[in-house]
Amino acid sequence: MNTLDIWHDIVRKRDPAGLHEILAENCVFLSPIVHTPQEGRELTTWYLAAAMNVFNETFQYVKEVVTAQHAVLEFTCDVDGILVNGVDIMTFDEAGRITEFKVMVRPLKAVNLLHAKMRAMLEEMAAR
Secondary structure (H helix, E strand, O other): OOHHHHHHHHHHHOOHHHHHHHEEEEEEEEOOOOOOOEEOHHHHHHHHHHHHHHOOOOOEEEEEEEOOOEEEEEEEEEEOOEEEEEEEEEEEOOOOOEEEEEEEEEOHHHHHHHHHHHHHHHHHHHHO
16 A cells, blocks of 8 residues: 555545545544544544645645655645644554654644634534
């Protein structure tokens, strides 16, 4: 399985439907917004789907560092006039599925903006 190719396709289409294929059942999501690890494929999918709705067409990966067990993908995105810079750090199991997905974001102004937008998006998704 080429997990990163599938991931890039999901991001390009902004369609979380393919996440089930690449996330391990016991995947852990670590967010710059939520202080506790979010455990399980369903929660990880929920957070990643919300992020896909918060980030816009300016989202792009600008650098990748990849090994068989890990990938670090640096991204940028302009959200409400604030340049968000961050990294997605992925850990893969033997089958190539993501077992850990960690997001780190800078600067602080971007973290605060994303916190507000992610909270609103998660509340909207929960109400559906």
